[in-house]
Amino acid sequence: MEFSRSGAPHLPPENTVSKVMLQVILALIPGILAMVWFFGVGVLIQIALSILFAVLLEWAMLKLRGKPIRPFLSDYSAVVTAILFALCIPPLAPWWISLVGMIAAIVVAKHLYGGLGQNIFNPAMVAYVVVLIAFPLELTRWLAPRGLIDVELLPGLLQSLQTIISGLPANLSWDAITQATPLDLLKDGVEQNQMISEIRQAPVFGNYGGRGWEWIANFFALGGIWLIWRRVISWHIPVAIIASVIMITLPAWLYDPSSNPIPLQHIFSGALVLCAFFIATDPVTGCASRRGKIIFGLGVAILTLTIRLWGGYPDGVAFAVLLMNMFAPLIDRYTRPRAYGKPR
Amino acid sequence: MDHSSIENIGKHLHNFPGGLKLKHYKALSCSKPLPAQQLPLSQEYIIPVSQHLGRPAEIIVSPGQQVKKGQPLSVPGNASSTPGAYVHAPTSGEIVAIEQRPVPHPSGLNSTCIILRADGKDDWIELEPVTDYRQLSRQQLIQRVQMAGIVGLGGAVFPTDIKLQGGAGSIDTLILNGAECEPYISCDETLMKQDPEKIIQGALILSQVLNIKRVLVAIEDPMDACYQKLQTSIKTLGAADCIKVVRVPMLYPEGGERQLIQVLSGTEVPAGKLPVSMGILVLNVATAAAIKDAIIDGKPLIERLVTVTGAGICEPQNVVARIGTPIADLISFCGGYTPGIASLVMGGPLMGIGLQSDSLPIIKASNCILALTHADISSPQVEMPCINCGDCVGVCPAGLLPQTLQMVIRAENFEALEELNLDACIECGCCDYICPSHIPLVDYFRYGKSEQRVRTVERKQSDLAKLRFDRREKRLAKQQTERRARHLKRKQALAGSSDKKDSVAAAIARAKARKQALTTTPRDSDSNTDSGEQS
Numbered sequence: 049m050e051f052s053r054s055g056a057p058h059l060p061p062e063n064t065v066s067k068v069m070l071q072v073i074l075a076l077i078p079g080i081l082a083m084v085w086f087f088g089v090g091v092l093i094q095i096a097l098s099i100l101f102a103v104l105l106e107w108a109m110l111k112l113r114g115k116p117i118r119p120f121l122s123d124y125s126a127v128v129t130a131i132l133f134a135l136c137i138p139p140l141a142p143w144w145i146s147l148v149g150m151i152a153a154i155v156v157a158k159h160l161y162g163g164l165g166q167n168i169f170n171p172a173m174v175a176y177v178v179v180l181i182a183f184p185l186e187l188t189r190w191l192a193p194r195g196l197i198d199v200e201l202l203p204g205l206l207q208s209l210q211t212i213i214s215g216l217p218a219n220l221s222w223d224a225i226t227q228a229t230p231l232d233l234l235k236d237g238v239e240q241n242q243m244i245s246e247i248r249q250a251p252v253f254g255n256y257g258g259r260g261w262e263w264i265a266n267f268f269a270l271g272g273i274w275l276i277w278r279r280v281i282s283w284h285i286p287v288a289i290i291a292s293v294i295m296i297t298l299p300a301w302l303y304d305p306s307s308n309p310i311p312l313q314h315i316f317s318g319a320l321v322l323c324a325f326f327i328a329t330d331p332v333t334g335c336a337s338r339r340g341k342i343i344f345g346l347g348v349a350i351l352t353l354t355i356r357l358w359g360g361y362p363d364g365v366a367f368a369v370l371l372m373n374m375f376a377p378l379i380d381r382y383t384r385p386r387a388y389g390k391p392r
Numbered sequence: 393m394d395h396s397s398i399e400n401i402g403k404h405l406h407n408f409p410g411g412l413k414l415k416h417y418k419a420l421s422c423s424k425p426l427p428a429q430q431l432p433l434s435q436e437y438i439i440p441v442s443q444h445l446g447r448p449a450e451i452i453v454s455p456g457q458q459v460k461k462g463q464p465l466s467v468p469g470n471a472s473s474t475p476g477a478y479v480h481a482p483t484s485g486e487i488v489a490i491e492q493r494p495v496p497h498p499s500g501l502n503s504t505c506i507i508l509r510a511d512g513k514d515d516w517i518e519l520e521p522v523t524d525y526r527q528l529s530r531q532q533l534i535q536r537v538q539m540a541g542i543v544g545l546g547g548a549v550f551p552t553d554i555k556l557q558g559g560a561g562s563i564d565t566l567i568l569n570g571a572e573c574e575p576y577i578s579c580d581e582t583l584m585k586q587d588p589e590k591i592i593q594g595a596l597i598l599s600q601v602l603n604i605k606r607v608l609v610a611i612e613d614p615m616d617a618c619y620q621k622l623q624t625s626i627k628t629l630g631a632a633d634c635i636k637v638v639r640v641p642m643l644y645p646e647g648g649e650r651q652l653i654q655v656l657s658g659t660e661v662p663a664g665k666l667p668v669s670m671g672i673l674v675l676n677v678a679t680a681a682a683i684k685d686a687i688i689d690g691k692p693l694i695e696r697l698v699t700v701t702g703a704g705i706c707e708p709q710n711v712v713a714r715i716g717t718p719i720a721d722l723i724s725f726c727g728g729y730t731p732g733i734a735s736l737v738m739g740g741p742l743m744g745i746g747l748q749s750d751s752l753p754i755i756k757a758s759n760c761i762l763a764l765t766h767a768d769i770s771s772p773q774v775e776m777p778c779i780n781c782g783d784c785v786g787v788c789p790a791g792l793l794p795q796t797l798q799m800v801i802r803a804e805n806f807e808a809l810e811e812l813n814l815d816a817c818i819e820c821g822c823c824d825y826i827c828p829s830h831i832p833l834v835d836y837f838r839y840g841k842s843e844q845r846v847r848t849v850e851r852k853q854s855d856l857a858k859l860r861f862d863r864r865e866k867r868l869a870k871q872q873t874e875r876r877a878r879h880l881k882r883k884q885a886l887a888g889s890s891d892k893k894d895s896v897a898a899a900i901a902r903a904k905a906r907k908q909a910l911t912t913t914p915r916d917s918d919s920n921t922d923s924g925e926q927s
């Protein structure tokens with residue numbers, strides 16, 4: 049009997065890129081549901097819009113570059129990028145924000161750098177930074193979380209759709225439904241020399257981080273831990289980021305709790321948890337070796353805190369990730385494991 | 393190599409980096425005892441003459457000749473720089489042809505095979521058993537190993553006599569490798585269960601050959617039955633003071649020579665060196681058993697245990713098969729293929745070779761014939777770009793960066809491979825298996841290694857050429873100065889007597905002409921000067 053010769057290994061592969069990406073998407077669901085609970089269906093609409101734009105643009109770019117469409121579209125990497133981006137923008141941001149974002153992510157950050165696996169910068173973060181710089185006003189319009197405004201004021205599906213497509217309906221005003229985020233308040237407060245305890249009087253603060261935000265972070269962490277357990281991501285980056293944030297902020301808080309927020313506050317506000325588990329762990333733009341991953345995480349933590357404390361933006365996660373993306377190849381170079389039998 | 397870790401070898405176990413925990417599928421083939429009846433004689437045996445690592449053998453039979461079972465068919469050739477091994481007739485019969493046939497080899501190319509038609513009598517040549525091998529000298533023992541055509545049966549097929557010869561006096565530990573770590577393969581486990589005494593006897597012979605007091609038999613942790621059986625044989629043979637059985641945790645590629653040494657001793661074999669340099673020799677347990685057969689019974693290596701397994705086989709089991717048996721005969725002995733059969737592999741699922749046909753023969757390296765169904769191999773995967781996930785880095789037991797290597801090879805930047813230590817890659821396939829992008833990493837590495845070899849040869853050649861060129865330049869310069877000196881001397885001598893002026897002028901003219909010839913036709917001058925130097 050004749051056979052076609054197959055190459056080793058003769059085992060079904062343990063993993064595929066699309067399996068990895070699908071599990072990442074699955075792991076995001078608890079956090080997404082928490083966001084919907086606190087901020088309304090706008091979150092889902094943003095996700096849907098971004099995915100739509102991302103897939104269309106991915107398709108167009110593959111076509112233009114003469115690449116096979118099916119395997120690359122079904123790797124779901126564009127979908128993950130789209131979701132991560134959508135989770136970073138205000139739930140009622142106008143539709144063209146996600147269009148601009150996805151052009152930046154898929155066309156510029158991904159395909160102009162050579163497509164999947166070749167990009168240097170995290171596409172979702174490139175997209176976020178582009179819209180943050182280009183449309184600062186739209187990007188600050190975060191809704192007040194459930195519990196802080198009257199439930200009737202929380203926009204429903206139709207209202208959300210309408211707002212995203214054609215702007216806020218006449219019977220609503222941005223002032224009534226939006227609120228500064230905890231990180232904004234913290235930054236302003238510290239700049240005005242307020243005590244942390246004073247700043248934390250504001251109703252947006254919860255037990256550790258921002259109200260609502262801390263729950264969302266919990267649910268993202270849950271998904272992230274599941275990913276670690278499934279070995280989709282390794283523990284190194286998330287642990288490095290969170291441990292570094294604690295270790296850096298702990299001494300300051302111990303020294304002077306009145307002007308330095310408790311470490312947990314840093315972790316549970318903004319996009320830090322989302323970043324630690326889902327954004328900084330993007331393999332393409334991160335480090336490959338274990339030691340490299342730890343250094344990468346440490347770098348993200350330091351840069352995030354630096355930007356939060358002294359930079360012009362309340363949350364530095366996106367900038368921190370992009371900066372570390374630049375260093376990733378260098379870190380990988382200097383954290384090369386020692387090959388078997390070679391001198392130590 | 394510091395001596396203390398060798399002293400403590402096997403006492404504590406150590407870890408090696410990376411590795412894979414794989415589903416092992418061993419029960420499939422080794423839950424049953426060996427079949428009671430022998431594999432029936434095949435009609436025709438296909439015996440490749442180079443089944444070992446090294447130079448091809450010299451064929452000493454010709455078509456039409458009758459041979460007996462165990463008669464040598466080919467002997468190692470004369471070039472003493474490369475190893476070679478004897479090949480013997482697996483049964484009695486007639487040599488019908490010597491021709492090129494496809495053989496199990498990664499290249500898929502043909503190779504010279506001796507075709508033997510069995511006469512059904514299965515007549516042995518006269519064997520020369522020895523009653524007390526202890527009377528034999530070291531050289532005699534090694535010679536018997538060589539004449540029996542014994543090669544490493546773990547799959548590396550390096551001629552064993554050369555390993556033993558090379559280890560003369562410098563070895564102090566022998567490791568018998570029974571840690572069969574690749575999924576599906578269970579022939580060593582079966583051997584240890586069925587014939588533990590053979591292995592221990594082989595070990596005792598080897599300890600005499602090597603003049604050592606320490607033999608470790610490494611088996612995998614879950615092999616309880618083997619452990620008991622080996623221990624019992626060690627006791628009955630009174631070898632407890634020099635042979636120890638060590639259980640190592642089950643982790644692929646634990647059974648790799650270098651990984652096993654690392655696990656047992658905590659030290660690595662230095663790059664570019666062999667385990668012998670640390671005083672360690674590693675042989676497969678099946679090789680030890682074959683050595684017992686060769687020394688005590690005088691039987692050459694003409695059969696081996698083969699695991700026939702996989703979901704594509706009706707009755708998976710371990711079978712004693714003669715070298716040269718067409719694989720198809722083995723398959724039908726095991727009940728034939730199941731309907732889903734999709735591919736045939738020699739060896740395990742991680743390092744095995746895909747076979748193009750079951751008409752290929754069993755060779756000395758065939759530890760396993762693996763028949764896989766469509767479900768086992770799944771549809772051919774599209775190769776995606778590397779996403780730098782680092783999974784391959786995490787599983788590599790050699791501490792390499794497969795993703796970087798892959799990139800460098802793709803870019804044909806072969807110079808960078810040395811710095812990235814491609815030579816340390818043992819082609820275990822861990823990275824390849826784990827890669828979510830299904831990049832055929834090991835294929836890239838084999839290609840990279842062969843390119844590296846080509847480059848080394850080229851570099852050597854160009855270095856040699858440069859050396860020759862430099863030497864010749866020097867020689868020419870030296871000659872010129874000598875000639876000038878001679879010339880000067882003669883001129884001074886002649887300065888007194890002017891009557892010989894004519895002949896001097898003629899001589900000068902001759903010398904000038906020669907000098908011209910030297911500079912214009914360097915090739916000729918090269919040979920001239922060579923002879924000139926000698927005179």
Ligand code: SF4
Nearest residue numbers: 788817818820821823
């Ligand atoms: S095949 Fe080579 S590079 Fe890949 S895991 Fe094995 S030793 Fe490492």
Ligand code: SF4
Nearest residue numbers: 778779781782784827
């Ligand atoms: S496992 Fe594959 S995709 Fe991941 S880094 Fe290695 S080569 Fe790249």
